[in-house]
Amino acid sequence: MSGAGEPGSGVLARALAARRVVVCVGAGGVGKTTVSASLALEAALKGRESLVCTIDPAKRLANALGLSALGNVEARIPDPVWSDAGLTPRAPLHAMMLDMKRTWDELIARYAPADVRERIFANRFYQALSSALAGSQEYIAMEKLWELRSSRGYPLIVLDTPPTAHALDFLDAPNRVLDFLDNDAARWLLTPALRAGKMGLKFFNLGGSFVMKQLSRLTGTETLQELANFMLAMSALNEDFRERARAVKALLRDTQTAFVLVTGAAVDRQDEAIHFHSILTANGMAPVAVVVNRVHTAPTAEDFDRARALPSPLQEKVLRTLEERATLAARDALGIAELQRQVGNTPLVQVPRFEQDVHDVRALAETARYLVGEASVSV
Template sequence: MSGDLLDRLAEKRVVICAGSGGVGKTTTSAAIAMGLAARGARVCVVTIDPARRLADALGIEQLGSVPHRVDAGRLAGHGITTNGQLWAMMLDPKRTFDELIEGLAPDAATRDEILDNRIYRELSGAVAGSQEFTAVAKLYDLERSGRFDVIVLDTPPSRNALDFLDAPDRLTGFLEGRALRVLLAPSGLAARVVGRGTAVIFSVLGRLTGVDLMSDLKVFFAALSTVLDGFRERATAVKALLADDATTFLIVTSPEREPVAEAIFFRDKLREARMPFGGLVVNRVHPLADEEPDADGEVDGLDAPLARKALRTLAELRALAARDAAAIDRLRRAVGDDDPVIVPHLAGDVHDVDGLVAIHRHLFAVGDERARLLSEAAF
C-alpha cells in the first residue's frame, strides 16, 4: 500500500475518517479536504463533532447543517491555492432525520402528522443508531446530489464509529421490531395487555399531564408505517454506499497504547464487515533520528550544567520516539499497512488555519519531501 495519500484516495468519492477520540480526526479530515480542494476537486467535509474545532480551523464563524463554502482567499493567505472548492458542514442529526421523513412521506399531511407528533419529536433524537444512520443518510444525499467530487466524513470515536457499519440494519430493525408491531396491531394476549393495562397507565398519565399519550402513539405508528418501505430502501442504499469501491475508510490514530489498540480493533471490524480500507494515518509521532546524539556533556554555546539538562531532555525525547517507532511497527503488522501516512508531533494545539496547513503539508508530502519533513522533526 502506497504511503502517498493521493494514491490512496484516487477515484474515491467518499472518505470516512475513523479512530479513537483525541487523535486529531477532525483536523485530519479538514486537512484532507483542503488538500483535495487544492488539487482541483469540489470537496465537502462533514463533521458530527459537537466541538468548534473544524469551524475554528477553517476560519468559519459558525458551521451549520448545510454546506458552507470556505473562502478561498483566506486559505490563499496561508499559502494554499484552492483550484477546486472547499465546503464544510456540521451535521444536525435531528434536522437530518426530519428531512429524511419529509422525503419519504407519501404526502404533506402524513409528513406533518409525523413531524408534529410529540412521540416522534422525542424518539427521533433518542432511537439507538439514529445519529449514525442520519450521518450516513446525509452522506448518501450529498453523494447523490452531484454537487461534490469528494465527501470527507469526520466521525465520533471509533467504538461509536462502528455503529456506522450496522446503523441501517439496527434502525430498520427497531422500526420493524416486535414491540412496535404489537403497538401497531396487537392481538391475543398482547391485545388484552395493551388494551387494559397499558390503557389504564396512559389514562392515569393523561389525567396527570393533560397529554393523551395513547392517542399520540397510535397516530405516530400509523403514520410511521407509511414510510417503512422508504426506510428499508434507504438503508439498503446506505449499506451499498459504505461498501462501494468509491468509498474508503481511513483509520486515524496516534502512537499511544489505547489509540493503537482502538485502531487495530476498528481494522478488525472493517475486515469482518468487508468494508474498504484505505490506510492508516498516524498523528503526533515523534520521529526517531538515525544517529545517536553526542552524549559527552558538551553542547556548543551552553555551559556544562545546562548542556547536561539539554542532553537529558533529548534522551527522553528519543526514548519517546523509540516508543512511537515500536507502536508504528505494531500497527503495520496488525493493520496491514506497510507504509502508513505519518504526521509528526507539532508544537502547540492545532486550532487554526496555520495548524491545518502544517498537517496538510505532511499528509500530502511524497518521496524526498516526505522524508525531509520527517527528518527535520526527528530526535
C-alpha cells in the same frame, strides 16, 4: 516503520484522486476531524473540488475554515483564507458542520406525509431516537453523506464521523434503522393496527397476548402503547425512506468509497484501532490506510551533543526535554510496530505531532503533505 520501501505513501493520494467518498473513522480524541479536513484540502489544492463534512470541529478549526456561523449547509472556503495561508487551490474547497437533530428533522419532513409529520415530531420516542438511540448519530452522518453524494455534484466528499467507541455501532447503524422500518416482527405486530388505522380508528390496543402482558410488566403498558404509536406513524413514511436507508448501506460498500482509519500512536490505545480494523475488514469495508496521527519524532544524536555543549542549568533542562521526547518516540514506535503486525497489509501513514494544535489552513496543508506521502516521519 510502515512496510519496507513502500511507506504507505501515495495510497491516500490515489484515494483522493480516484474515489468519490472518503470516510474517516476511529475512536474519539485521535484527530479525526483534522485528518478529514486535511484530506479535503489536499484534494482541492491538487485540483479536485471537494467537501469536508465535519461533526464537531474545534472552534479555531471551524473559524479557520469560515464555519463559525453555519448550520447544516455547505460553505465555500473564502479566497482570503487561502491567500492568507500563502496557498493557491486549483479547485474550490467546501466545508460544513453536521447538525444531527436538524438532519433527522429534515429527513422526516421530506418523507413523512403532512398529517403524520407532526405526530412524529411530538412523539417522545422520536425525540429520544434523534438524540439518544445508539447508532442514530452514525446513521444520520451517513444519511447526510448520501444526500450530499446524490444531490450535489462534489467530485469528492470527505466525511468525518462521530467518535465511536464500538466499531459495530457504526456499521450496524443503517441496519438498525432499516430494521426499525422493515422488521417482520414489527409488521406482524402492527398489521392489525395498520388495518385499524385505515378503518379510521385513532387508537389501537396492543392486545392481550401473553408475551405482551409480560413485556408490559417490564416497561409499563403505556410505554408500549406510545412506542407502538410511534412505529405506526413511522410506518407511514413512504417507500422512498426505506429505499434510502438501503442506499446509505450500499454506499458504504461502493467501490468508489474509501475508508480511512485514524488512530493515535501510543501502544496502550491500539486495541481500539485494531478492533475497528478487523470489524471493517470482516464487513467488506477494509480501510485503504491506517493514519497514525501525532507521532513523536526522536531527537538525533547531534541534538544530544549540542545540548551537552550548553551552559548549566539550560543544559540539564534541554537534556531532560530531549530524553522525554526520546521516550515518547520509542513508545510510539512500539505502538506502530504492534499496529502493523495486527493490520497486516493495510499501509500505515504516519503524521508527526506538530508543536501547535492543527487549527489553521497552513497547518492542515502541512498535515496533508504527510498524508499523501510528500513528507514522511523520520524515526
